[in-house]
Amino acid sequence: CSLSYHFYEKSCPQVEDIVKNGLQAIFLIDPTSPAALLRLMFHDCQVQGCDASILVDPGEGSVPTEMASTKNFGIRKRKLISIVKSMVEAQCPQQVSCADILILAAREAVALTGGPRINIPLGRRDSPQTPSYELADALLPPATAGVADMLNIFAKKGMTPAESVAILGAHTLGITHCSNIQNRLYSPNNGELRVMEPDFAAFLRLTCPRGPLTSNLSFVLNDPTSFAFDNEYYVNAMRGRGVLKIDAEMALDPQTAHFMQHFSVNQDDFFQAFSSAFVKLSCSGVLTGKQGVIRKNCNAIN
Numbered sequence: 001c002s003l004s005y006h007f008y009e010k011s012c013p014q015v016e017d018i019v020k021n022g023l024q025a026i027f028l029i030d031p032t033s034p035a036a037l038l039r040l041m042f043h044d045c046q047v048q049g050c051d052a053s054i055l056v057d058p059g060e061g062s063v064p065t066e067m068a069s070t071k072n073f074g075i076r077k078r079k080l081i082s083i084v085k086s087m088v089e090a091q092c093p094q095q096v097s098c099a100d101i102l103i104l105a106a107r108e109a110v111a112l113t114g115g116p117r118i119n120i121p122l123g124r125r126d127s128p129q130t131p132s133y134e135l136a137d138a139l140l141p142p143a144t145a146g147v148a149d150m151l152n153i154f155a156k157k158g159m160t161p162a163e164s165v166a167i168l169g170a171h172t173l174g175i176t177h178c179s180n181i182q183n184r185l186y187s188p189n190n191g192e193l194r195v196m197e198p199d200f201a202a203f204l205r206l207t208c209p210r211g212p213l214t215s216n217l218s219f220v221l222n223d224p225t226s227f228a229f230d231n232e233y234y235v236n237a238m239r240g241r242g243v244l245k246i247d248a249e250m251a252l253d254p255q256t257a258h259f260m261q262h263f264s265v266n267q268d269d270f271f272q273a274f275s276s277a278f279v280k281l282s283c284s285g286v287l288t289g290k291q292g293v294i295r296k297n298c299n300a301i302n
């Protein structure tokens with residue numbers, strides 16, 4: 001993409017260290033936050049590009065921002081980016097965009113949990129306006145997305161099918177709320193339970209009982225090592241232990257199954273494909289040069 005590997009060389013050479021050191025301390029206190037920051041990056045880049053639009057809080061009396069979209073259910077830890085931003089501002093005032101800090105934070109989420117340390121081109125600018133929740137509704141994939149939807153989304157970002165399967169390896173971290181898998185567990189005749197490993201199906205139904213009462217509060221781990229960035233996501237999906245529909249379907253679809261199988265036995269190849277996919281995702285629709293702004297406060301258009 002049109003970004004640079006030396007962008008802050010003069011204006012803030014220490015920015016990557018500030019982000020790393022700041023998050024290292026935060027991740028120790030809250031080990032669930034790396035997953036949140038990695039998903040936050042995807043949801044920012046998917047709506048109007050990687051421009052920190054998802055960080056903008058709804059203003060008083062203004063139209064609802066993208067965070068009002070139900071597709072952003074479960075998005076958490078947006079405030080962490082503002083905390084890291086204030087650490088950066090203390091050393092390099094008005095130099096570094098919130099959009100770059102968000103990508104660097106997602107990079108640390110991967111690196112500090114055992115994944116690859118990805119080299120990231122920088123120079124993104126922040127959006128001067130917020131997208132509507134309708135746009136977010138239209139662009140973010142639903143929890144029921146299948147393989148064709150998934151390949152279509154990432155092909156638009158220049159990813160190969162192998163890279164698309166690799167970027168979904170982000171589901172090696174974090175959780176899924178029960179509300180996102182109710183239909184997999186309890187809709188009769190949808191055939192999904194048949195492809196699920198029976199013990200795993202039983203476990204999910206116990207953890208996520210039928211009905212809406214707790215389904216927005218209860219959750220399951222995306223893989224058994226949900227604090228570690230490893231290839232267990234693929235190992236489990238290949239065994240019929242995929243949590244979301246997309247996780248289960250990729251293990252069976254002939255367009256994706258061989259990549260799932262390969263990443264389940266070769267973590268190095270997963271890390272390599274994930275790294276190139278991550279850079280492509282991080283370049284989607286970026287603002288550069290004189291476009292956009294450098295926000296002082298990531299949560300407000302200022």
Ligand code: HEM
Nearest residue numbers: 035036038039042074141143145150170174175176177180
């Ligand atoms: C078609 C593509 C995708 C679909 C349908 C999808 C869907 C979902 C859903 C429904 C959840 C559960 C949210 C919750 O219940 O709180 C989730 C969690 C997550 N997703 Fe995805 N996702 C996709 C792609 C991605 C990508 C590309 C990334 C990152 C690069 C990503 C990273 C994550 C992470 C880290 C979590 C755990 C979040 C947490 O613990 O708070 N996903 N995803």
Ligand SMILES: [Ca+2]
Nearest residue numbers: 044047049053
């Ligand atoms: Ca955005």
Ligand SMILES: [Ca+2]
Nearest residue numbers: 172225228230
């Ligand atoms: Ca894992």
